Amino acid sequence: MIIFIGLVLGIILGVVFNINIPxxxxxxxxxxxxxxIDSVFGAIRAMVNKNFRADVFISGFFGNALLAAAMVYLGEKLGIPVYLAAIIVFAGRIFNNFAIVRRLFLDKTKFHN
Known part of the structure; x- marks a missing residue:
């Protein structure tokens, strides 16, 4: 539940405050x-599997973001567009987690045969 509250709060703050990023x-x-976003979908998957831990989510949320930004910085220093590869990997993980969550929800509903 804390994930959804944080997500909604973040969206509201993003809409209300017009922050321009260079x-x-x-x-x-x-x-x-x-x-x-990958961390959020991982947390949703963990909640559906009933093994969610807030400490793992929070450390992963901020740790993954910082590590990803550091990799992009290192890639720029080396002249390699690492951010493109990172986006592809994270997008794949997001779609994979979404597919797993969707299947788990379908398995729990009575509409699934």
Whole structure:
């Protein structure tokens, strides 16, 4: 439940406060956002599997975002567009977690044969 409250609160704050981020930071922000979304879908999957732990979620949420941004920084220093690979990996994980959560919900409903 805390995940949904945080997600809704974050969306509301993002809509209310018009924060402009410089274009040079967009690779960092985009990868960090994907890392956070990946953590949220992982937490939803853990909640459905009934093995959610808030400490694991919070440490993963911030840790993944910081690590992803650090990888993008290192990639820029090396002249390698790491952010593209990171976005592809995180997007794959997000879709995978979504598919698992969807299947688990369908298995728990009476509409599934």
């Amino acid at each position: 274009v040079k930071f967009s690779p960092y922000i985009s990868v960090a956002i994907f890392a956070c």
